[in-house]
Amino acid sequence: MTKIECLAMDLLDELEAMVQAIYIDDDDALDTLVVEKWQHLFSFSTHEAIQNIKQHRLCPQALISDAHWDMVREEKEAEGFDREAYEYSCTRIRKPPIRDTMVTEGQKRRLRQSTFLLKLEGPLSTAEAVAEAANLGTSPTVIHATDADGQPSSFCEVSG
Template sequence: MDILQACEDLANNIASFNASECSDAEIPKEQIQRWQHLFGFTEEEAIKELRSWRADFGRTSIPLLAWQEIDQEKKSLGYNKEAYEYSLSSRWLSRQAKAQNHSSSSSNTHTQSIYLVKLEGSVPDAAALQRLAGLPILPEIKTGYGDTTELFAVVNGKDKEKLLANLPMGSSTTIISISRACKDLSRQSAYPTLGLDTTLPQNRPSSPIPTHQTPQPANEDYPVWYFFYGTLADGDRLGRLLGPNHPVSLTPAWTTGGRLGTWAGKYKALVDDFGGGKVHGHGFLVQDKEAEDALRYYETGAYEVVRCDIYLETPEGGNMIKGLTFRYIGGNLEEEWAL
């Protein structure tokens, strides 16, 4: 685009700017649904991007005469003039590039992202969601209790995108993004383990590991010991989180290969210490997947589940067991200290 065209676009966009169109209440439902369908946004994302797009005076603009030449073709694909302009913009292309780069650098991001899809309207039941998202099996269903009982299906990021792409034009559904700690324990190596770089030759298995020698704990092992530090080492808080069906009994313990810091000014975070640092906390025996899921949702996607050695401090003396803990992966720590 040359500078003259850019100036003309800027002038036209300023002249047509209507502040009321940038409020949630003034964005027609049809427009929100259109952007969900075309660009794979959730309802919240569509509203946010529409507001931001309309407030951008430098946005891409197509002359009305040029649009009239192609409007029938583009409307058949679901576009109106505004949505088509957005699809040509550097803003949208940049979002796509970032999404592609993120996907390339972190292949399991979509798999680990978790969404709840409310079963209503165009997605009335699990079978409809399975068909629209192309799922090989029926999705897991969760029940929400409030003034009424609601049913939600659990899907990952890829499933969510397929669902939005295949929803009939003009329809929508409620999608809630939730975050939980990743748990992806390798069956063929010690990855991931606190304080252990499993990419180093000396830490890699020399040959395929037989099934009966799978590194412990494995993904499906229950009950399983966890090492807790910070808020999860508070028995009262842990009891409220897990509920009455999961009695709480914490055992003083310590682990190696880590060090503690904080993030967001208040949350404790355990990270690797390849020098063999020692961290004190408590051991807790997680009885089943239900309890573990509650812990993973509590810790959010800022953490991941990793293997570690837990040294229980019992009256009989130290007792080392193979267990798990939550390692921080959310970014730079604001403060660090050694224990």
């Protein structure tokens, strides 16, 4: 394949991506199977999935060429992606869903009943610094032991 033919193929891939960006079918935006797929792939609620699908279709940020999709298609479809979901995934910053970071009442109860072992280092290098940072009435108990690397270290016990 000549250099001109390669450039022509790249140009055709880009033009095809532009056509895909222009075409928006509102009925597809609410397709139940698409919404469910996005819920599963990206840990979205139904509302979040619908909003993100619509936003992606209006302002696609990472359209991929047919050549790119042909290279990754088999692997990504095995993971549950279609082309649109894969394109969207290329734009996402990987971070845990917000729902996973919310603490339930049961988790709060267990945390309050727990005792944590905190390595004394950096800004929290003394029991007094830990007491001040955690707003404790008294300094926690200091324990001398070895850390995960086998180095002698100081720790303190902090109740949840």
